[in-house]
Amino acid sequence: MTTNCASQTDYTTFDIIGELMYGEPFDCLASQEMHPWVGMIFSAIRAYTIITFFKSYSLTRPFVTLLLGKKMDAVQADHKALTRERTDRRIALGVEGHGKKDFMA
Numbered sequence: 507m508t509t510n511c512a513s514q515t516d517y518t519t520f521d522i523i524g525e526l527m528y529g530e531p532f533d534c535l536a537s538q539e540m541h542p543w544v545g546m547i548f549s550a551i552r553a554y555t556i557i558t559f560f561k562s563y564s565l566t567r568p569f570v571t572l573l574l575g576k577k578m579d580a581v582q583a584d585h586k587a588l589t590r591e592r593t594d595r596r597i598a599l600g601v602e603g604h605g606k607k608d609f610m611a
Contacts, residue, residue: 512540512548520544528592529599529608543588546581553578 517534520541524532532541540548557574560566596610 516540516544524592525606526608528596529606529610530592530596543585543592546585546588550581550585553581 512534514535517538517540521531521533521535524530524541532544534541534544553574557570557578560570596608599610601610
């Protein structure tokens with residue numbers, strides 16, 4: 507049973523992306539839970555949509571930055587850290603990696 511609104515297709519898609527990009531899946535499908543990195547992507551997409559809407563009006567534009575600026579910076583820093591961790595781990599495996607073909611091979 508899933509604990510959020512993600513579907514089996516979402517889990518499968520991100521596990522494949524993880525396998526091709528980093529040489530290891532995010533294990534979303536096996537655990538039936540979103541990996542934190544994947545969850546951040548979904549949250550960022552939702553937030554970007556809302557922020558874009560409010561930034562399109564000059565009256566609300568300053569409030570978006572004021573209210574969400576620090577939160578957005580923190581989320582972006584977390585995203586970069588998780589991405590860097592996965593990337594560094596994959597690079598450490600070298601070009602041949604783990605014996606499976608991925609984008610690094």
